[in-house]
Amino acid sequence: MLGPYRLIGRLSSGGMGRIYLARSGARSDGRGSGELVAVKTLLAEGEVSDIDRRRFAREVSLAQRVDSAHTARVREADPGAERPWMAIEYIAAPPLSELVRACGVLPASAVRWVAAGTAKALVALHGAGIVHRDVKPQNVLLPLDGPRLIDFGISHANDLTRTSLTLGTIAFTSPEQARGEPSTAASDMYSLGATLFMLASGRPPYSRDGDTLRLLARVQRGELDLGGLPKELVETVRPCLAADPGQRPAPAELLARFRRDQAGLPATDSGVRWLPPKWSALIGEYAAQGQALASGRPFDPAAGSDDQPTGMVPPPGPTRMYTADREAQLRERERAARERERAAKEHERAERERAEKRAAREQAEREQAERAAQERAARERAQRERAERERAQQAARARAGGAQARAASPTPGATRPTPAPAASSGGSSGWGWLIAVAAVIALLFWQPWDTSGSGSASGGSRSGATGSGAVTSGNDLGTHTDGSDTGSDSTSNSNSTYGSGSGAEESSPTPTPTPTPTPDTTDRAFAAVRAGDCLDVYNDGHDNMSARAPVRVGCRASNAYMHVNRVSTTTGAGSSCDSGPGFTWWRKSGADGVERTLCLDRVYQVGQCFPAQVKGATNADLTVVWGCGASTVPRAGQSILRITGYYRAPAAGTNWTCPAGRGERFWYWPVNNGRSIICASAA
Structure with a gap:
């Protein structure tokens, strides 16, 4: 039982509602049972939530506002019951969708009759300030006395905020509804026009390929396919399908046109006159089944007996979501979408920071490796220079020792002096030896071969030409010089020549080390770039690069704008870079005297x-x-x-x-x- 109604079977279930066929209590005179009704309740099991109860109460309120013979009337309702329910008039008739499927299309005169009957229902709805928003063949029942419009539980009164969602079957939805715009009474007329087109042609007024999204796009653009519409119906159907809502007729205008066309003919609302025999027969089967159910025969929709029609009567559809709740749900979805977008941006930012830190770490490691290599090369050069000086000093000492020996011993082959007379030989011989010893001692103290002292020294080149320069005694500074200077110095030291004039031997002076300029940050950034790298740098539109120094990033990063296809340290190498759309080059003359050229090509990413x-x-x-x-x-x-x-x-x-x-x-x-x-x- 639901309220005073005894449930005798379930008609349908879907969305948030469930529909039962029910019978009211026994008649007061004791003859037979009460009338049949369709009782709608909520699908919710257990306690009904406040939100669901408000939605159901709103549907009841809307349905009770309409009291027309062309709609399904509300008999009774109790939205505040433990299980909220609403009893609706049970109409034992098939929907238009079932009739077209089982019996084929209608002639033009019958289509006009259905249009007039449905227009009467819309006049009643719009007069109560209600927009149906879901007119379609499934929601129009057709007993022989004329159409009944059902399922306006999703309708909204004009004085309430209307949802922007597209509801109803897509093929019978107006373009403005499909675009998410508010529905109006003109939207119902468009849906009626699409329904009438289906009655006349057997299909919706759009090309169909089974793709729901493509069909939605066609509806949004109003791309109609009206092939198969009889010429007699063009004036009736085509104005209803106007893309501009303001160009569509009102329901009363459509009804008045039908009455003008029937002027002078016998007036009747019976479908027997208008409908084909197959349609009338199927409608009669539904009516007979309704009478049998009303008389108390058991209800068994699955029995499949001979008198069972093709399908049970679809009562008003399931309860749809209340506008405020739908909007709250939309806001929640938008908030969730923003959260996902924010999380994605945070993830991208974190990835970019990690990439930048990784690039900075790699840059620091390369710079450290370069400094270590430079320091190692400087130490090796200093060691070579010390070794060269030591060899030069050893050679000078060896030459000085040879000169002393020559000075102390007689020259081989020289004529011996004639001995002086005995009387004078003693004195003469003594003075000669004293002079020789004094000369040797003077040479030892003077040491003209020693060049390690401070002051001015001569340095010879490979050809023995002389020059002057300040030399630091015991130089062990390890100053960095070019490789060409190192080679020249070592050659000069190992091939130093004797001087002339005094007969003493001169050694080559130690050269002054050339200090190496310290590269700045920009030079190091250029030196770190390799072919295949990608850079966060681009032409700023004024023939300048967007940064003073190259910034390396991952080639898949969103800020990778340039790709390095070649790196050159040859002067004037820019002329050898590729030219054409998207190619350019970037040159930097470093403080170390090296001119570096980066040959670049644009990294093209969609959206830039x-x-x-x-x-x-x-x-x-x-x-x-x-x-x-x-x-x-x-x-x-x-x-x-x-x-x-x-x-x-x-x-x-x-x-x-x-x-x-x-x-x-x-x-x-x-x-x-x-x-x-x-x-x-x-x-």
């Missing part, structure tokens, strides 16, 4: 923007990156284009264009020396 001249001759510098929403452009006459695609160049002779929507203008450029194509449209 660039300025271009599109009026007249189309041209653009594809190395320029520009903000898609910028209010200015680098030069007058330019427009901002957005990259919509990056494709491999088609084979020669292939008829290929950029993918674009109907009527959408696009531009394209061959890039990568003709191997690829980018497509762009106005940003």
